[in-house]
Amino acid sequence: MASSLLSSPAKPFCSTTKTTPAPKATRFPSPRFLSSAHVLSAARRLRAVSARASQQQPPPPRGQQQRRPEYVPNRIDDPNYVRIFDTTLRDGEQSPGATMTSAQKLVVARQLARLGVDIIEAGFPASSPDDLDAVRSIAIEVGNPAPAGDDGGADATHVPVICGLSRCNRKDIDAAWEAVRHARRPRIHTFIATSDIHMQHKLRKTPEQVAAIARDMVAYARSLGCTDVEFSPEDAGRSNREFLYHILGEVIKAGATTLNIPDTVGYNLPYEFGKLIADIKANTPGIENAIISTHCQNDLGLATANTLAGARAGARQLEVTINGIGERAGNASLEEVVMAIKCRRELLNGLYTGIDSRHITLTSKMVQEHSGLIVQPHKAIVGANAFAHESGIHQDGMLKNKGTYEIISPDDIGLTRANEFGIVLGKLSGRHAVRSKLVELGYEIGDKEFEDFFKRYKEVAEKKKRVTDEDLEALLSDEIFQPKLIWSLADVQATCGTLSLSTATVKLIGPDGEERIACSVGTGPVDAAYKAVDQIIQIPTVLREYSMTSVTEGIDAIATTRVVVTGDVSINAKHALTGRSFNRSFSGSGASMDIVVSSVRAYLSALNKICSFAGAVKASSEVPEIASVPSTE
Numbered sequence: 001m002a003s004s005l006l007s008s009p010a011k012p013f014c015s016t017t018k019t020t021p022a023p024k025a026t027r028f029p030s031p032r033f034l035s036s037a038h039v040l041s042a043a044r045r046l047r048a049v050s051a052r053a054s055q056q057q058p059p060p061p062r063g064q065q066q067r068r069p070e071y072v073p074n075r076i077d078d079p080n081y082v083r084i085f086d087t088t089l090r091d092g093e094q095s096p097g098a099t100m101t102s103a104q105k106l107v108v109a110r111q112l113a114r115l116g117v118d119i120i121e122a123g124f125p126a127s128s129p130d131d132l133d134a135v136r137s138i139a140i141e142v143g144n145p146a147p148a149g150d151d152g153g154a155d156a157t158h159v160p161v162i163c164g165l166s167r168c169n170r171k172d173i174d175a176a177w178e179a180v181r182h183a184r185r186p187r188i189h190t191f192i193a194t195s196d197i198h199m200q201h202k203l204r205k206t207p208e209q210v211a212a213i214a215r216d217m218v219a220y221a222r223s224l225g226c227t228d229v230e231f232s233p234e235d236a237g238r239s240n241r242e243f244l245y246h247i248l249g250e251v252i253k254a255g256a257t258t259l260n261i262p263d264t265v266g267y268n269l270p271y272e273f274g275k276l277i278a279d280i281k282a283n284t285p286g287i288e289n290a291i292i293s294t295h296c297q298n299d300l301g302l303a304t305a306n307t308l309a310g311a312r313a314g315a316r317q318l319e320v321t322i323n324g325i326g327e328r329a330g331n332a333s334l335e336e337v338v339m340a341i342k343c344r345r346e347l348l349n350g351l352y353t354g355i356d357s358r359h360i361t362l363t364s365k366m367v368q369e370h371s372g373l374i375v376q377p378h379k380a381i382v383g384a385n386a387f388a389h390e391s392g393i394h395q396d397g398m399l400k401n402k403g404t405y406e407i408i409s410p411d412d413i414g415l416t417r418a419n420e421f422g423i424v425l426g427k428l429s430g431r432h433a434v435r436s437k438l439v440e441l442g443y444e445i446g447d448k449e450f451e452d453f454f455k456r457y458k459e460v461a462e463k464k465k466r467v468t469d470e471d472l473e474a475l476l477s478d479e480i481f482q483p484k485l486i487w488s489l490a491d492v493q494a495t496c497g498t499l500s501l502s503t504a505t506v507k508l509i510g511p512d513g514e515e516r517i518a519c520s521v522g523t524g525p526v527d528a529a530y531k532a533v534d535q536i537i538q539i540p541t542v543l544r545e546y547s548m549t550s551v552t553e554g555i556d557a558i559a560t561t562r563v564v565v566t567g568d569v570s571i572n573a574k575h576a577l578t579g580r581s582f583n584r585s586f587s588g589s590g591a592s593m594d595i596v597v598s599s600v601r602a603y604l605s606a607l608n609k610i611c612s613f614a615g616a617v618k619a620s621s622e623v624p625e626i627a628s629v630p631s632t633e
């Protein structure tokens with residue numbers, strides 16, 4: 001029988017076990033170009049990485065193991081166990097633009113099984129022959145035990161129920177049964193609307209007619225041999241209570257095993273939805289012989305809150321989708337609901353699920369790829385920023401204790417972050433975070449140097465959205481690893497374009513602390529600026545090499561310039577071995593988001609080396625010896 005290591009009680013910091021994170025998400029080819037070969041190889045890769053993840057996982061600490069109760073359609077032996085019904089492939093696919101091919105649906109279904117969902121609603125088989133085929137393939141391949149040697153994820157013996165949706169009519173129910181009957185545990189989910197507005201205007205039927213259809217169609221589904229039948233009174237959130245108790249009682253008598261209560265238009269508030277579930281539990285005849293389920297749409301952004309309120313009030317099946325995709329504003333999101341239960345279990349009557357949350361990140365990425373619906377960066381649990389910290393006070397807290405700003409460990413959702421503390425440098429970062437990042441990159445610099453560097457960092461971060469590792473290294477070279485400062489750049493202003501000659505004005509601070517300004521024209525803004533610098537410093541030099549690279553991507557990238565210059569004979573060096581005098585070259589580098597500033601910094605860096613060298617030459621009154629072959633310093 002299926003058994004698994006399940007989510008365990010919450011800790012103040014919700015990492016339940018010190019686990020090996022699930023593998024990094026595999027990139028999938030764009031859905032537009034997906035062939036079934038692609039899908040199969042993606043599936044194989046996934047299976048391989050998931051196998052590794054599950055093999056590496058140490059068992060949860062003693063006393064925290066909980067087994068998934070044996071599956072009986074209308075009963076759960078452990079009152080604290082709550083079933084997770086995933087409808088990504090049905091309601092999720094109803095999101096505008098989210099249609100998936102059969103091959104894509106199969107890959108996602110396999111991953112949902114690894115994640116440990118109890119029920120996969122694989123589609124609406126009557127909607128098209130393609131969807132019937134997709135649901136049937138899922139029933140055959142995912143709804144049955146994996147062949148020997150095949151990995152089934154963390155809980156290799158777990159086989160999810162495969163479910164198909166149908167309206168309350170024979171044709172739809174026949175199609176649903178044809179699709180799901182191949183699974184080890186098939187389920188038919190049939191629905192009909194029960195709110196006045198839907199019955200009157202959409203179905204054009206009286207409540208009595210609707211109740212009779214519901215009862216007859218549930219009985220019909222059972223008559224096909226399906227022992228697991230779910231019934232949903234669509235728009236229950238706006239339906240008359242007494243009518244709900246009546247129709248639900250009727251379908252239980254007809255053989256319904258799960259009663260799903262949809263807030264179809266996301267209209268309910270959490271306390272209201274919780275009360276709806278509690279009232280149904282208290283007033284529906286025969287309800288003790290069925291499982292109550294929630295299905296919350298997100299029109300008011302309350303789907304997760306409503307789902308949790310429903311669970312608290314007695315629902316033991318929660319219908320959710322990965323990333324919260326679904327009709328209009330979507331459904332309650334699996335990752336939010338599952339992690340809320342895991343994190344706040346004590347406030348949710350000790351509930352637990354069968355989900356292996358370490359597969360959440362990978363599953364989320366897969367669904368984004370195949371549905372084409374990309375989650376917003378600040379999406380709870382799976383958004384790019386959900387475990388990132390950019391402001392200085394938070395970063396400082398994270399460095400001291402991760403629990404200060406994180407209630408869930410990224411390991412728990414299978415997220416491996418590039419930076420252990422989730423630190424993202426930006427304009428709001430403080431000294432602690434920037435310094436720790438430098439140490440991480442291998443640079444330990446003194447306090448005074450760090451203060452200079454931090455000032456420069458802030459200037460750049462003001463202008464740039466994110467400061468990357470490469471940016472930091474470029475700035476560090478520019479700010480710290482420079483020759484002794486003889487001439488420094490105060491300001492530079494350049495104009496260029498097709499209308500007139502390029503012109504640059506440069507203000508430098510000299511060795512005496514005095515400002516000097518020069519202006520020049522040139523073939524371009526860099527040439528003009530270099531000529532202005534030459535007018536001030538007046539050392540005869542030749543520019544031998546000039547190169548510029550952008551260290552990061554994007555329009556706000558930092559440009560790093562490298563130059564090589566040679567001086568005239570007065571700055572020749574004598575080779576130590578041959579005694580031959582040679583024309584020595586000097587390199588310089590500079591970095592800035594402005595290419596002219598970056599170029600002038602690089603040029604000054606080289607000129608400062610020449611000045612130091614020439615100063616040394618003058619001081620010793622002889623040509624200094626260099627112990628190596630001519631090289632660029």
Ligand SMILES: CC(=O)SCCNC(=O)CCNC(=O)[C@H](O)C(C)(C)COP(=O)(O)OP(=O)(O)OC[C@H]1O[C@@H](n2cnc3c(N)ncnc32)[C@H](O)[C@@H]1OP(=O)(O)O
Nearest residue numbers: 094124126127128167168169191192193202203234264327
């Ligand atoms: C809240 C939900 O998410 S419900 C699920 C919604 N999902 C979908 O609709 C996606 C799949 N749908 C489809 O492919 C198509 O709508 C089909 C194949 C199901 C039906 O297509 P059509 O036969 O062309 O009907 P159409 O969609 O235009 O209208 C729906 C009909 O079903 C009836 N109907 C709606 N819900 C139900 C129900 N639960 N039980 C019985 N009949 C229903 C409507 O009253 C309407 O009947 P009418 O033609 O007598 O007026």
Ligand SMILES: CC(C)C(=O)C(=O)O
Nearest residue numbers: 191232234235262264
């Ligand atoms: C089919 C039903 C369960 C549904 O999706 C809804 O009411 O939102």
Ligand SMILES: [Mg+2]
Nearest residue numbers: 091264297327
């Ligand atoms: Mg829905």
